[in-house]
Amino acid sequence: MIPSSRSMALAVAAMAWCVALPAWAQPTSAAAQLQHWEAAAGAPGQPARGKTLFTTKAGNDLSCASCHGAPPTAASRHASTGKRIEPLAPAFNAERFTDQAKVDKWLRRNCKDVFSRECTAPEKADVLAYLLSLKP
Template sequence: MNAPRLALQLLAVLAATLALALAPIAVQAATPGELIAGYTAQAGAAPVAARGQQFFNTTHGREWSCGSCHGAVPVQPGKHASTGKPIGALAPAANAERFTDAAKTEKWFRRNCNDVVGRECTAAEKADVMSWLLSLKS
């Protein structure tokens, strides 16, 4: 085999290896709109922002609502209800980093829904809440 052809094959293998190594990183990156689209597809119904606002600010048989820590209109920083730990603004208009990573978003919903609702939120609840959060202006 000649040297130029071998070099091209080696570059192709390296490029394929790099693409496979970076694939999980690319899968995790998202936009809030992409996340809502995924939740909407899972739910099989369009999100309703007003329903998301109501869900966010209502207690569900437990001590806290989402708004207990994030504020009733979460365009300002919040504070954890029991620890007092500061929480960055939740609305994407006030915090551009919110809902840009699928894994972090799922972790956030899993933890917070368990605290607020005592279970995982449904895809429809996630889509509704995110729809409302995206409608907020800072």
């Protein structure tokens, strides 16, 4: 029996997913994330621009700092749910930016919540540069 083109396409897609999944779920670090977004942006992240982006309220009267604090170096509370949020700055929370899937999920979700859109690569590089500039 000859497989249909649809079943072949599904098999190829499943194999591609299995190959890509381990790469997508790789451990990472804040420094590696910064390098990734700087490469995607084609320019180094700027901590000052990242701080401005992090603290400026968008159209829905929220900023990143609304939930993560300003500066994001201590535990804080979600603006609407009150749920505890651990420090965002990597120097104050070693687990931040160590799981690629979580980084992608939360950057996408939080940018959409605050800015009603996904953040650009330069914006992500700037925010990560800002977060990495915060030291104890």
